[in-house]
Amino acid sequence: MGGGNPAAACCDGLKNLKAITPTTADRRAACDCVKAAAARYPNIKEDAASSLPTKCGVQIGIPISKTTNCAK
Numbered sequence: 001m002g003g004g005n006p007a008a009a010c011c012d013g014l015k016n017l018k019a020i021t022p023t024t025a026d027r028r029a030a031c032d033c034v035k036a037a038a039a040r041y042p043n044i045k046e047d048a049a050s051s052l053p054t055k056c057g058v059q060i061g062i063p064i065s066k067t068t069n070c071a072k
Helices: 008-019 024-039 046-050 052-056
Strands: none
Touching: 008 052, 046 052
16 A cells, blocks of 8 residues: 555465466456455555556566456
8 A cells, every 4th residue: 555665475465366367267357356355445556556566576467456447
């Protein structure tokens, strides 16, 4: 929520998300889940959240944004 460098646990979560979403259908379901979870936390800084994969060195194949169209 505050930006800066993410905690190791946060990066571990992204690595786990990548591991459990090998197919397009899995990534779409995870995208919907992440989007719904993010909507419950209005204090999330979207630019900080979207930069997590880069800061953690993990390409998850799922854009992190409240406005992402998960069907694409």
